[in-house]
Amino acid sequence: MGLSDLGESQHVAELAKLKFSEEDLLNFSKQISAVLDYAKKIEAIPTDHIAPMTHPESLHLEQTQLREDISENITLETRSHILTHAPEVQADLFLVPKVID
Numbered sequence: 001m002g003l004s005d006l007g008e009s010q011h012v013a014e015l016a017k018l019k020f021s022e023e024d025l026l027n028f029s030k031q032i033s034a035v036l037d038y039a040k041k042i043e044a045i046p047t048d049h050i051a052p053m054t055h056p057e058s059l060h061l062e063q064t065q066l067r068e069d070i071s072e073n074i075t076l077e078t079r080s081h082i083l084t085h086a087p088e089v090q091a092d093l094f095l096v097p098k099v100i101d
Contacts, residue, residue: 009029013020020028074082079092088095 006025006029009025009032010020012032013025013028018028083089083092083094086094
């Protein structure tokens with residue numbers, strides 16, 4: 001199932017917004033082909049008899065202790081101290097870079 005030529009590898013790299021030299025593209029092609037071949041092997045495993053899970057812990061939920069989600073009120077001084085560690089702040093909030101175009 002691996003990628004058959006460098007054109008396909010280049011296309012996959014462009015979809016992932018990756019840029020490779022010719023040498024690195026050859027290496028990437030081998031690596032991505034190995035990943036796709038492994039995924040094909042996993043796809044062949046019969047799972048019809050296995051019920052889907054909503055969460056990996058759902059099998060042992062009675063044994064799992066989850067903490068209650070409680071918001072804590074913090075002082076203005078503590079908030080200011082926390083924000084001093086942020087790379088960028090806007091309107092007293094952490095400003096993070098855009099991830100999705």
